[in-house]
Amino acid sequence: MKVATAASIAVLSLGLASAGIAQADQAYYPEVVTPSTQTRAEVVRELRVAQSQGQVTVGEQANYPQLHSDAPALTRAQVLKELEQAKSAGLLTIGENDQYPNVL
Known part of the structure; x- marks a missing residue:
């Protein structure tokens, strides 16, 4: 009896796992491919100009x-x-009471 129960649980688990793998293959969002019209050198040059003008922040600023x-x-x-x-x-x-400061 224990062997039959263990075998049925193993088969059921395998079936659920394969269904999950098959579903994971489907993408939720379509992949959008946008071809670049600039070369790497042009992008780097624009980045350097933006950095020199202070338009780029670094980190969590x-x-x-x-x-x-x-x-x-x-x-x-x-x-x-x-x-x-x-x-x-x-x-x-x-403190953490629910009274807010009075605004005059």
Whole structure:
């Protein structure tokens, strides 16, 4: 009895595996082939020009606009004073509660 059960499980597994292999052969998306109209040298030249103009970022840099302020940076004392004002006005929440800061 155990041999028959083991044999039937083996045959069933083989049948399911072959069905999976046959289905994996089918592509979900059609392969799109676009022939290149440029040579490798032209592509490299365009890349170098784009790099020299600052149009290419490397790594995980974000392309967010950098805002530069003309005003001088705040001192530590000024930041601490603003923090205390925000705490006293109830604009600051600490922790992971669902209360969001009040916007005036």
